[in-house]
Amino acid sequence: MTYCVGLLVNQGIVLLADTRTNAGVDNIATYRKMFIFETPGDRVVAIMAAGSLSITQTTIARLAEANVVEGANPETAILLAPTMMDVAAIIGNTLAKVRSEVEQKLAPVGQGAAASMIVAGQRRGGRMRMFLVYPEGNFIQATDDTPFLQIGEHKYGKPILDRVVRPETSLADAQKAALLSMDSTLRSNLSVGMPLDLAVIERDACRMVLTRRYEAGDPEFRGISESWANAIRESFSNILV
């Protein structure tokens, strides 16, 4: 499985993805699930992927290719598309098409495959946007009422987001919330694992201001994790029933 979370707050966007993939618990590997496309200052698009790796890798490869191919055009190139909504549509169409191809290959053995994506970013002159693209290619976007989106193993890490994330949450706090949401998921579910990929986009910068990999045993992540564990235990013992 996978856990990816994206937060869209007034100050910017925070994205966090794990890197664990598994085909059964005895076949575990590390694959990057976060992909960044940018023309710094003009446009930044980040994609996080969950689901069948054969679908997500091919989708990302085709999206990358469409930006650089001779005759690249706004209909298929996410770095050229007129709006973020168009970017989401291109990604949705590509994802659905690749899925359909993979499912045709799997049909003889009676299996299916699917993948979903979180797409976030901003183009110059437009607003920041964040979308959840479904396996069928349709998509929804984050709003002020629901300023975060999750894909993969989303349940363990949802309570903390429900409690603390609002549009007015600072970018630093959004980063903290994403890390704590991931921390809860890592502790409770073996199919989500380190290292983690973090990306931060500031509003109107139209480029990545921070990308960071947290390797297993990263002292900063471990510090946050331990502080939170202690704070939870302390809060727990202070509650009176």
Next chain:
Amino acid sequence: MTYCVGLLVNQGIVLLADTRTNAGVDNIATYRKMFIFETPGDRVVAIMAAGSLSITQTTIARLAEANVVEGANPETAILLAPTMMDVAAIIGNTLAKVRSEVEQKLAPVGQGAAASMIVAGQRRGGRMRMFLVYPEGNFIQATDDTPFLQIGEHKYGKPILDRVVRPETSLADAQKAALLSMDSTLRSNLSVGMPLDLAVIERDACRMVLTRRYEAGDPEFRGISESWANAIRESFSNILV
């Protein structure tokens, strides 16, 4: 859906169940999911149920009947069975049989149905036990390594249990942990709802020492919920990233 959680600690057993059932989000009702069988001082058995109501109600009705029918015997009556392991086996067999009957009725329309149960209690002279009975009738039991069991919407409420529940956790703290685990689930998932049923069994009492229903708006539950929300928010703002 449903959320039921049972904690088996050295001092006793704490059980907590919600009461929401739904057949689609437009068909929501309240049904008790916790059932208590006891011969106070001799034996206490509590059952919590998740899954298809047509299976769980019939299963509970048959288990109740088997205790009082003429010629009630230790092979089928959970109040007479020699050990708690036998109690779990009787419940598993009954559950699997009812499920099989219901599935035969559903087969023509291509549907299935299933239910699972948490069974906890003690008989005089035996140890406290807690089991998770699967839809097929097999079961596992809680151990010192894993002193809690969950059925239904278990993911939202698992992180807090992973963090604070150990065999040496006091009965009061186990009750608090169960309520906070339920609180996180209620906040994040609409298919789990108030009122809640709580039951507490002290070690070697072989009877219920406390049963309590928390209605919607219950001031005690609301107090715990609000204190916890405040504590989480305060802890969150104290963590340095």
